[in-house]
Amino acid sequence: MIYDKKESLSSNPENDALTVNEPYKFYNGNRDFTSLEAWIKCRDVKLFFYQKILPLLPKEEKFNLDIQIRKAAISITSNISEGYGRFHYQEGIQYYRISRGSLFELKDHLISCYDIGYIHSEIKNEGEKLIESAKIIL
Known part of the structure; x- marks a missing residue:
């Protein structure tokens, strides 16, 4: 651009x-937005949470942590795509900031899953690496 x-x-x-x-x-x-490196990295984060974290959560988290993770994971890529579609630079930047905030939210959820005992340190470390690589670009 x-x-x-x-x-x-x-x-x-x-x-x-x-x-x-x-x-x-x-x-x-x-x-389009799918060619953006930031969107690609954030998509990797989203898929990581959907494929490796959500299946490990117990049923009692279905309406708590599960939903919070789903919303934040979807938000990171959808805000990048919406920001990309805006005509004005400052509008786009605001959507990218929201996406970055969702990455931080997901990192907190990842730590919570580890602290509560839903995931092991290997999965936590893998998730943190993916989040950090997305944050650097975003």
Whole structure:
């Protein structure tokens, strides 16, 4: 993405400095948010929680920790995709910040699962590595 005041998509001149767009010469219609490295890393985190953490939770957590993890895991990728679709730079940044916050929330849930005894240290360490690699990019 390129910050370009001359080729702004905004019709309001006051918002031109806040508009992010892809000039025609760089535009690729086949590219979308799924090509972003941050989205790919966050997707890995989401899949880790769905495949390795949620199956280990007991039934009594179905309406507590389970739901919290599901919402935060879905939020990290959905906020990146929604931010990518925004025309204004500052709007996109806000969605990326929300996504980053969800990563921190998932790290807390991971630690809680470990502290309560639902997961072992190997799974906790694997999850922390995935979260850290996503946070670096996001």
